[in-house]
Amino acid sequence: MPDRPDYAALTRGQIALLDRINAGEAGLAVLNQLVRLAQDVLGGLGAGFAEYSPGHGRIIAAAGVCARALGRRVELAGSPLATGRRTQLLPLEEVNDEFAGQIEGGDRHRMLGARCEISGLAVGSLHVYYGEDDSEPGPEHHDVLELLATNIAHMYGDQAGLPVHGDGPVVAALSDGLTIIDRDCVVQLWNPAAEQLTGRSAAEMLGRELPFPVPPPGQVLVHRLPSGRLLKVTAGDLPHTPAMRVVTFRDSTDQDRRHEDRDLFVAVTSHELRTPVTVIKGYADTLTNHWQTLGEDGRQEAVRVIGARAGELARLVDRLLSATSDDGEVAGHPPGPFDLAEGLRQAAADLPVDLRRRLVLDGLPAELPKAFGDRDSLATILTELATNADKYSDRDTEVEVSAAADEATVTFRVADRGIGVKPEHVERAFERYWQGDSHDRGRNPGAGLGLYLVRRIVERQHGWVSLRPRAGGGTVAEVRLPRA
Structure with missing residues (x-):
């Protein structure tokens, strides 16, 4: 690893990224290029980005020796990157084994990681991996990684094809209305979703008092807008910035999502089960009503189809039951x-x-x-x-x-x-x-x-x-x- 980051490569890479963004590209294509840029500029064996969801993350972009970890689940509980300094250099034995322990290739020894934050909210983390023979990354390496992590955070803030998942409290906040307010409830940030939900632009709201009440931390408040739309509002303090608070709100006018899932399950089940049941019944009726005229070959074919469709039906029932379980478990044999x-x-x-x-x-x-x-x-x-x-x-x-x-x-x-x-x-x-x-x-x-x-x-x-x-x-x- 060079003593300093490759600033020429960083400049070329940033220009190439801007060209792609200006051409209308977004999402994973640009994110993957940013991850490869981190590896190249910082001289690592590999690099990866984990997007955060409730309680865990998932590797959605990777390069070098990390490429095989794409799709890997990452447990966040106890992760050193979840708190503390924005960038950290960590021996691999201190890094959660769900990710680092499964990266193949080379003599991996340490990881340089950076949180990707928007107004103090972490949407993910960017990692670069080094071998045992590599020299220790210096302050300049930390600064460059933080710069690239900030670029990723801006992509999330702009909702430029990201987030990939929409089920996390932080990630969901990007598609929900999100505002940052000071002690006097004056708006400091107003995201695009907030504009859509309230009908008020950022230009109207920045520097003005929030037009609805803020609940205490840990509580939920339902507020009705003049349009009749109901907003479910939550709030919390910003880490490391006690004078500021983050407020998120979403449209709760429609039915609860659990009811929607139930209705969808009924529709899906009806659709999926209809075909094999119809075929089985049709061939069974044929056997019952035309046994003598079918002949031996016809009867054997009907029995074969009924058996095949019954097996398909059994597998389908297992799929539907497993897919609607909320406990995270899928039945199986001991490994x-x-x-x-x-x-x-x-x-x-x-x-x-x-x-x-x-x-x-x-x-x-x-x-x-x-x-x-x-x-x-x-x-x-x-x-x-x-x-x-x-x-x-x-x-x-x-x-x-x-x-x-x-x-x-x-x-x-x-x-x-x-x-x-x-x-x-x-x-x-x-x-x-x-x-x-x-x-x-x-x-x-x-x-x-x-x-x-x-x-x-x-x-x-x-x-x-x-x-x-x-x-x-x-x-x-x-x-x-x-x-x-």
């Missing part, structure tokens, strides 16, 4: 060592015939270290990933399944040559019930539960799963499990 390649071959053999014909398993090595997890869960994982690939690609193209290993994980990938996944959708695709635009949904839109369930199953086994666009077109789904 243990297993042969990943053999497990994938067996899972592929159990797929429906049309889908099985599209799968190419040539990328499964004969010698592969054993994985540690729930072997039986491979059937569900591969079914969901292969079905997803089938939906979004032409029937005359192949769906390739491959596997590999490194010193910490055993990996398998499901790759197609379909319409691909947009960078801004690689994380949203794992949300419950989420689906892309109608023209992106492939032949069978489905219910938006498959990838959500895959992530929960994989993370229960201390692994992680990610999506990325495939070079030359298509999508790659990658699952990483711990080595036995």
Whole structure:
């Protein structure tokens, strides 16, 4: 590592970023370039950015030796970066093992990290990793990392394609109305969502008193605007700035989200169950009413279809029940060592015939270290990933399944040559019930539960799963499990 940051590379990189932003690019594309810039300018082995959600974060951009951690869940409890100085240099043994301990490659020794904050609210953290033989990063390295972290925070503040997830109190605040006020309730910051919710622009509000009451910390106040809209208002003190308070508010006019989820579940269940039930009933009625005229071949085909659809129905019921559980648990067997390649071959053999014909398993090595997890869960994982690939690609193209290993994980990938996944959708695709635009949904839109369930199953086994666009077109789904 050089004694000083590469300021020439920093200047070139910042100009390139501005060019991309001025050209209308945003979101993960720009964020990934910022992460790569941090690695290059600061001379690290790798770099990554974790976006924060309630109680945990997730790696949504990564470069160098950190690239394989994309999609990895990061536990925030006890994290040194959650409090204290804005930038910190930490030995890896002090860093949460959920992230640092799973980064492969090189002789990783220490991490330089920086919180990305908006008015004292942390939206994530930027990390650069160094090897044992690298010299210790100096004050200039800290300053440059803080600059890049500030750039990321501005992207969140502008809502330029970020946040990727919308379920965190801080992240959600960016899509909610957010204002910073002083002791006299005079507005110091007024975000775009606040303008939309109240109909008052930042120019009108800055320097003026907040037009609605502020609840005490930890309490919620419901305020009715002259328009009739109801706002659910919360407030809290800004860390390190006791003279300032942050106030967030959201539209609570509509029904509670839990009721919306219940209604959506009923609609999804009705839609998903109708097809296999209709087919089973139709073939059963055919057997009952036309047993003699069907002949032996016809009867066997009807029984085969009923059996296949009954199996599909059983898997579907498991998916729906697992996906609507709020306790974070997915049923499964106790983990243990297993042969990943053999497990994938067996899972592929159990797929429906049309889908099985599209799968190419040539990328499964004969010698592969054993994985540690729930072997039986491979059937569900591969079914969901292969079905997803089938939906979004032409029937005359192949769906390739491959596997590999490194010193910490055993990996398998499901790759197609379909319409691909947009960078801004690689994380949203794992949300419950989420689906892309109608023209992106492939032949069978489905219910938006498959990838959500895959992530929960994989993370229960201390692994992680990610999506990325495939070079030359298509999508790659990658699952990483711990080595036995």
